[in-house]
Amino acid sequence: NQEHSTLEVTIVTASLKGLSSIWKLSESTTDNMVIRKLCDILSSTEEIVSTCRVLSHQRNGKQRPADYFAVGDSRGSITVYPLTITSSSDSASVSPCQHFHRVHSTDPVSHINEVPYGFLTVAHDGFLLIFKHQILSSQATVEESTLHSSWMVMNRISCLPVHTPDRVFTFGGSLEDLSVYVTGYHGSNYIVYDVRKHYQLMQIEGGGWKRSHHCILTRSLPDRDSMVDTPCVTFMSTEPLEKSGTCLRMLHAKPNQFEEQPLTVGDP
Numbered sequence: 001n002q003e004h005s006t007l008e009v010t011i012v013t014a015s016l017k018g019l020s021s022i023w024k025l026s027e028s029t030t031d032n033m034v035i036r037k038l039c040d041i042l043s044s045t046e047e048i049v050s051t052c053r054v055l056s057h058q059r060n061g062k063q064r065p066a067d068y069f070a071v072g073d074s075r076g077s078i079t080v081y082p083l084t085i086t087s088s089s090d091s092a093s094v095s096p097c098q099h100f101h102r103v104h105s106t107d108p109v110s111h112i113n114e115v116p117y118g119f120l121t122v123a124h125d126g127f128l129l130i131f132k133h134q135i136l137s138s139q140a141t142v143e144e145s146t147l148h149s150s151w152m153v154m155n156r157i158s159c160l161p162v163h164t165p166d167r168v169f170t171f172g173g174s175l176e177d178l179s180v181y182v183t184g185y186h187g188s189n190y191i192v193y194d195v196r197k198h199y200q201l202m203q204i205e206g207g208g209w210k211r212s213h214h215c216i217l218t219r220s221l222p223d224r225d226s227m228v229d230t231p232c233v234t235f236m237s238t239e240p241l242e243k244s245g246t247c248l249r250m251l252h253a254k255p256n257q258f259e260e261q262p263l264t265v266g267d268p
Contacts, residue, residue, distance in 0.1 A: 011035075012052055018043030020052055020071060022083075041081050041094045047073035053112035054083070055119060068133075069094070070119055072109025076102045078121060078131070080151050098151050103129060110166045110184075116174055118154070122165040122182055128195060130155040159184065161200065162191050164209045169217040171231060181217055181231065185209040192217070192233055201230070202253050206237050213237035 009025040020041040028034045043049065055068040069081040078100040104123035113120045118132040132154045159165045165184035172178040180195040190206035190213065193199070206213055217231040233253040241247050 007033075010054055012054065014049035014052060016048050018046040018049060018073070020049055020069070022054065022069070039083070039094050041069060041071070043071065043073060043079060044096060044099070045073065045075070045077065047075050047077065050074045050108040051110060051112050053114060053119065055114050070112050070121075070131075072104075072112055072121060072123070074108045076104035076106050076109060076123055076125065078103055078109065078112075078129075100151075100153065103153065110164075111168055113168045113170060115170055115178060118151075120168050120170070120180070122159060122168045122184070124164045126159050126163055126165065128157045128159050128165070128168060128180070128182060129153055130157070157195060159193065159195065161186050162193050163187070166209065167215060169231070171219055179231075183215045183217070190215070190235060190237070202233050202235075204235060204251060206235070207239060211237055211239075 007025075007027040011023040011025055012020060013023065014020045020043075022038045022041070023035055024038055025033060025035045049071055051072045053070045055070055067083050069083050071079045071081070073079070079096045080098045081094045082097045083094065104121065104127065105125040107124035109121055109123045111122050115130075118130060121129045121131070130153070132152050133149060134152065135149045159182045162182050162184040163186040165182045167183045169181045169183070170178045171181075178196075181192055181201065182195055183190070183192050185191070185206065185208060188205060188208045190202075190204050191200060192202040192215070194201055214236050216234045218234070219231055233251075235249075235251045235253075237249050239247045239249055
């Protein structure tokens with residue numbers, strides 16, 4: 001919160017029984033950190049929460065408070081909950097406003113990423129889904145909009161050659177002009193794939209999706225030759241050494257450039 005020069009962080013926790021909790025971590029007047037639970041969200045199916053996202057949307061050109069919470073579970077379903085929580089709200093339970101039953105077949109939903117007026121999901125079924133938010137009543141207030149709105153699946157796109165996608169990244173402005181990148185495994189190879197241009201940006205031996213790993217895409221300057229805004233890629237994964245140690249591999253890729261730096265962590 002830059003307006004009052006204080007720190008405010010939203011934290012989401014999830015249990016194995018489908019219970020998600022939203023917390024607010026804030027800085028008090030005595031320079032101490034205060035954490036408070038805003039709400040509990042219990043999945044009606046009680047499936048394991050595999051990923052979740054607090055969503056914020058623009059209304060009439062102005063940013064409004066985060067008013068939706070999207071949950072993906074281990075059985076391929078997506079559930080959307082309305083949030084009308086203010087900083088002074090007491091802890092409360094929230095009921096779902098829409099449920100998309102096994103929209104990703106029966107495979108775990110791995111990531112949810114917000115885009116203008118909607119969100120994207122990827123799952124281990126190998127598909128990317130585009131959800132769009134529509135307000136059915138233009139006269140509805142911010143609080144009423146959760147009752148006069150609807151979520152729709154606009155498109156279903158294959159992520160191949162990525163077989164088990166784990167993250168989706170976006171760069172750009174409007175939903176139509178977004179650059180969309182999916183990352184994940186095909187066999188033992190980790191791939192970064194441009195969904196819109198059908199272009200494989202990177203492939204690296206990563207040991208398979210069950211191995212601990214993490215990938216980050218960041219915006220880079222336009223390439224001088226192609227003038228294409230190609231993202232930089234940072235990939236990290238663990239790799240066993242010959243004896244009892246573990247190696248942490250860190251790989252950083254820029255347009256037309258690649259570096260690898262293995263780090264020895266020691267005994268696991």
